[in-house]
Amino acid sequence: MSALLGANLTWLLGVIVVLVIDVTALIVIPRGRKPTAAMAWLLLILLLPLVGLILFLLIGSSRLPRRRRDEQARIDDVLRKRMGAAAASDTAAWPRWLQRVVAQNRALTALPPVDGNAALLLSDYQKSIDAMAEEIARAERYVHVEFYIVAWDDTTRGFFAAMEAAVARGVTVRLLADYISSRNIPDADKTFAELDRIGVAWSWMLPVQPFKGTYQRPDLGNHRKLVVVDGRVAFMGSQNLIARHYNSPKNIKRGLQWQELVTRIEGPAVAQIDAVFLTDWRIETGEDLTAESAKAAPVEVRDAAASLSCQLVPSGPGYTTENNRRLFLSLIHGATERVIITSPYFVPDEAMVYAITTACERSLDVQLFVSELGDQGLVYHAQRSYYETLLQAGVRIFLYPAPYILHAKHFSIDDNLAVIGSSNMDIRSFSLNMEISLMVRGAAFVNAMRAVEDGYRDAGRELTLEEWRREPRRATFLDGLARLTSALN
DSSP states (O other): OOHHHHHHHHHHHHHHHHHHHHHHHHHHTTTTSOHHHHHHHHHHHHHSHHHHHHHHHHHSOOOOOHHHHHHHHHHHHHHHHHHHTSOOOOOTTSOHHHHHHHHHHHHHHSOOOEEEEEEEEEOOHHHHHHHHHHHHHTOSSEEEEEESSBOOSTTTHHHHHHHHHHHHTTOEEEEEEEHHHHHTSTTHHHHHHHHHHHTOEEEEESOOBGGGTBOOOTTOEEOOOEEEETTTEEEEESOOBSOTTTTOHHHHHHTOEEEOOEEEEESTHHHHHHHHHHHHHHHHHOOOOGGGGGGSOOOOOOOTTTOEEEEEEEESTTSSSOHHHHHHHHHHHHOSSEEEEEOSSOBOOHHHHHHHHHHHHTTOEEEEEEESSOSSHHHHHHHHTTHHHHHHHTOEEEEEOTTEEEOOOEEEETTTEEEEESOOSBHHHHHTEEEEEEEEEOHHHHHHHHHHHHHHHHHSEEEOHHHHTTSOHHHHHHHHHHHHHHTOO
C-alpha cells in the first residue's frame, strides 16, 4: 500500500468516525435534556468530537444509578404514609398561590408544612459551629451529622470533642460526608482517622469507587449541611464543617474568608430534617433507621401565634424533578412586593432569568447579593455574564467586599416568607447536587433575615449599570465563554 493511499484511508476513516459521533450525538443528546444543555453538548462534540465524546461519557448523565433512584422513590412512599398522619399546617388562610406552592412541595417530596417551630439565624462562623457542639454536648440519644465537607482542624476541634464525649456516654453519633469534596481537603486521612478513633459511625456520600460497585457521575455531590440532636433541635444552612478559609493554601494566600448563614430549629420541622438524614444514611449504608425516630425527644410545639410554619424541600439527582428549582421559581412568580436573593454561585437558567426580570417588570423590589471576589473561576465568570441583563431589567446587585466570600444561601419574599438552606441558585444545585431548602413562613423570621441582608448591604457596595459597562472586553469575553460551559449538565 502506497503512503498516499494509506494517508487517504486514514483521513477517510477519521471522517467516518467523526460523522458517526456527530450523528449519534444528534440522536442521543437531545433526549430528555433542556435545549440549552443539549446545545452546549452538541456544540462541544461538533467542535471537538473525541474530547466531547469522552467528557459526555464521563459526566453526560446527571442521573444517579437506578438502584439509588428506586430506593429514593421507595422511601418517599414510606414518608407519604408516615407524614400523612402528621399534623400539617392549616393553610386555608394563606394566599391561594402559596397554598399551591405548598401542595407542589408536598407532591414532590412527601413532606408537609408544619406549624409550631422556632428558628434562630446564626451568621458568626465560629459561633455557629460552637452552637452545634453545645447541643451535641447535651445529646442523650443520638446525633446525626451530614456535611458536604468535613475537616478536623482548629475551628472544628470543639465539635469533634463534643462528638467524642457523646460517644463516651453512650450516645450514637452518625456522620455522612461527601466522598469527592471531603477527600480532597488537606489532611483528609487524619480527619477520618479521628472519627474512627472517637467511635463515630460514618460513611461516604456518593462514593466513586467503581471497583467496589459504587459509581456515578464524579461531579455529582451531596451538598447538604445539617446536624440533628435527639430529634429536638436541628441546624442547617450553607456552612461546612471546616475552617473559614477551608484550609486551602490558595485561599490563605489570598486572605479569603467564608461568610455563612445557619439556622437553628426547634419544633416539628426537626423531624423532617432528620428524615432527610435517615434517607441518605439508608441509601449509603443499607441500614434502615426507621426505628431511630422513635427515640426522638418529644416535640415541643410553640404557641401558634408566635410560631413559624416550615416545610423542608430536599432535592437532587435522586429525584426525577428539580424540586428546589420549582420552589424558587414558584415563589418568585408569587411575590407581590420584593424578592431579595443571596447566592454565592448565581448561574441561573433561562426560566430563572425570566422569573427574576419579570418580577422587576411587575415593579417589585428585586435585589441580589453576591461576592465581589470569586473562588471558582468558571462559576465566577459565568455569574458575571448575567449582570448586564439583570441590571438593565432593574435588579439591584450588591457586591460583598473582599476578602470575604459570601457563601450564604437564602432569599426572602415580601414580608413573611423566606428560604434558607444549602442550595445555590445555579444550574449545578438544580441538577447535580443533593440539597435541602427550608421554606419558612413568619414575619419574625423574615425580619431577622432582613437584618442579615441589611448587614450585607452596609458592608458591600452596589454595582451600577454604568460601572458594569466600563468592564474591559477581555473580562466580558471570558464571562461569555464560561456561560457556555455552565450549561453542560
